[in-house]
Amino acid sequence: MPNLIQPVRGTQDYYPEEMAVRTWLYAKMREVSEAFGYEEYDGPFLERFELYAAKSGAELVEKQSYVFEDRGGEKVALRPELTPTLARMVAARQRQLSYPLRWWSFGPFWRYERPQKGRSREFFQWNIDLIGEDSPEADAELAAVAAGFLRSVGLRPNEAQVLVNNRQLMQTELEALGIPAARHKDVFGLIDRKDKMAAAAWAEYGKELGLGGGELAGIEKLISDQDLWKKSPTLPRFFEAVAAHSASDYVSYGPHIIRGLDYYTGTVFEAWDTAGEFRAIFGGGRYNDLVNAVGGEPVPAVGFAVGNVVISLMLRALGRLPELQAGAPVYVTIFGEEQMTASLALAAELRAAGVQVASHLNADKLQKQFKQADRLGAQVVLVLGPEELAQKQVSLKDLRSGEQRSLPRAELLAELQRILAAA
């Protein structure tokens, strides 16, 4: 073992068991996206470095991106997020596209960070965006998609919540506290850290930013005001639309939600497990200046991104992952060398009829063959021995009930389909 070449730090091997989870999540994302009329797209995994220099946060670009020169001397980056690619793609065909765009994507991303629980260097992300519409109803549609996703993976409203706030509301309120716009970015950073720091350290950080005691107290009061949304010109409409989507049980107001990224311009939201044991499940919001930033004309947009790592950890911890069966439900044994050909032909015949069948590859003891079938997760084992062949029958054992019987070859397919449909 010590001589094994180790995988790259922060990457994950997807053995069939993990791959089944990833594929299942992908299917759920697709299901919810398509239910709302969103279309799948993708961009390159490699982008010019300048794309991110133009818009992503400084930390993300300078410290967390995989950046290198290709053989032609081009400075390229493995994509650390999808939104700049999306903005670039929209800008490139700005006049030919029909708005609003409803687009979604699922794929790999890379960030050079110190790996820990819920954070790896290579991860998968679902991105979903609504482009070309600037309204509370557009924001609410994304919140409804988010709620639909949480529901479809089996998380309940008391386990996961989408928390929503609005940056413009917060800016208005900060100005009312006498904090000028130039300092809002710093204050947003301060608010973003409220839950992550001890009270004293947080107050100290506020002082370093030049905030007086009164201002700090005002901010603290602001971000604990659960009714603050009522003062917003858009959030009441947002919540009304969310209610119309029957998504209210998953979506609530969070006055402390502000998001770390600079490019959000309006509504922002994050999903959290209510127990607070994990990192944020996903985050997103409205970004109206982004297409503009990559050289297009301004287009309003709202979207969010869900990583596969945290949600998988959470579903596993809650025991909410379904039993995923990757192997074939039917297993054909090889009774002996003499029956090899007939058995392989039986398997082929069933496959041609649309049944998923794995067959044993040699004439091992039947005990071993049954054991393998069981481990591979087969539901039904077929035996074609000398007696069955002589009588043109097949023995069929249902591994769940343990029942076994022989039946005429002509009746096999219908019986298999009946058993598999019941399972």
Place this chain on the structure above:
RNA sequence: GUGGAUGUAGCUCAAUGGCAGAGCACCGCAUUGUGGAUGCGGUGGUUGCGGGUUCGACUCCCGUCAUCCACCCCA
């Protein structure tokens, strides 16, 4: 990038300077036409890697790699 903890059988973990072990898993037999249960037996280790101290190192020291945790940042 900063600080801390941990690396022993496939997995979970014992052994604290003196013969490297247990449970589970795996393989075999009981069971030459049948999985899951039970009993009995068996395979499996350069103690992450490299160096040092010592008569002797899983144990102590240094380095390195990896994993985990907290920062940072964020999915």
